[in-house]
Amino acid sequence: MTDAKAAHAGLARWHAYMENGSDPALLAALLAEDAVFHSPVVHTPQVGKRVVMAYLVAASHVLGNESFRYVRELVDGNEMMLEFVTELDGTHINGVDIIRFNEAGMISDFKVMVRPLKAINKVWEMMAAQLQAGVAALPR
Amino acid sequence: MTDAKAAHAGLARWHAYMENGSDPALLAALLAEDAVFHSPVVHTPQVGKRVVMAYLVAASHVLGNESFRYVRELVDGNEMMLEFVTELDGTHINGVDIIRFNEAGMISDFKVMVRPLKAINKVWEMMAAQLQAGVAALPR
Numbered sequence: 001m002t003d004a005k006a007a008h009a010g011l012a013r014w015h016a017y018m019e020n021g022s023d024p025a026l027l028a029a030l031l032a033e034d035a036v037f038h039s040p041v042v043h044t045p046q047v048g049k050r051v052v053m054a055y056l057v058a059a060s061h062v063l064g065n066e067s068f069r070y071v072r073e074l075v076d077g078n079e080m081m082l083e084f085v086t087e088l089d090g091t092h093i094n095g096v097d098i099i100r101f102n103e104a105g106m107i108s109d110f111k112v113m114v115r116p117l118k119a120i121n122k123v124w125e126m127m128a129a130q131l132q133a134g135v136a137a138l139p140r
Numbered sequence: 141m142t143d144a145k146a147a148h149a150g151l152a153r154w155h156a157y158m159e160n161g162s163d164p165a166l167l168a169a170l171l172a173e174d175a176v177f178h179s180p181v182v183h184t185p186q187v188g189k190r191v192v193m194a195y196l197v198a199a200s201h202v203l204g205n206e207s208f209r210y211v212r213e214l215v216d217g218n219e220m221m222l223e224f225v226t227e228l229d230g231t232h233i234n235g236v237d238i239i240r241f242n243e244a245g246m247i248s249d250f251k252v253m254v255r256p257l258k259a260i261n262k263v264w265e266m267m268a269a270q271l272q273a274g275v276a277a278l279p280r
Contacts, residue, residue, distance in 0.1 A: 094253075098214075
């Protein structure tokens with residue numbers, strides 16, 4: 001399988017994860033051990049499957065309500081940009097997931113950006129609470 | 141010319157604009173009359189070539205210093221995502237230009253997102269000053 005084919009298979013699995021109630025077991029099976037997460041809020045990258053899991057699970061709790069939907073998808077080789085919109089307490093959220101897959105079709109790099117400013121402030125506030133609960137609950 | 145070919149030609153012209161001192165005349169020749177700009181800060185889209193020019197010229201003044209560089213490019217048909225990094229007064233800025241080209245290879249939609257939170261606050265502060273000067277200076 002080429003890198004691009006592995007990445008396309010990985011993307012299909014990501015969509016399956018998102019469309020099936022964000023089951024953490026599906027997510028765990030998609031993340032490379034050395035995966036890196038780049039938050040929309042904090043500069044420093046978060047390194048390693050365990051901490052990337054924590055961020056993505058928190059994000060799915062914060063952003064993944066009934067108004068969440070992907071509206072644009074750019075696919076270029078093993079890299080993808082998925083643009084989403086959602087609403088949180090009346091605040092319009094527009095963002096992108098920029099995902100890089102490795103040669104095995106596992107997510108090796110996941111970056112999130114959000115606009116506008118009001119949205120990033122809202123996401124920050126809600127993520128902080130989720131992360132405190134989520135990181136503590138993860139098995140060591 | 142297919143839409144994708146026209147878009148590739150448009151992308152080459154965008155890079156020429158960025159690499160040649162951001163000459164507003166080059167930019168004007170690249171923007172569709174009905175172009176739309178989506179700011180990283182404000183939710184409401186900005187519609188029309190004149191106002192899109194104002195935003196992009198202001199952005200080039202704020203972001204386009206000697207540390208600005210594109211670090212990743214995703215191309216999918218007539219849509220592109222260009223990821224950039226730069227530094228403003230010691231603040232790391234990481235962002236994306238998401239550009240849609242029309243069938244004539246002109247920019248019809250331009251969206252910017254920036255991370256982390258500290259960067260978006262910095263960009264907001266500096267863009268506000270540039271826009272006040274820039275919009276006032278543009279011919280009506």
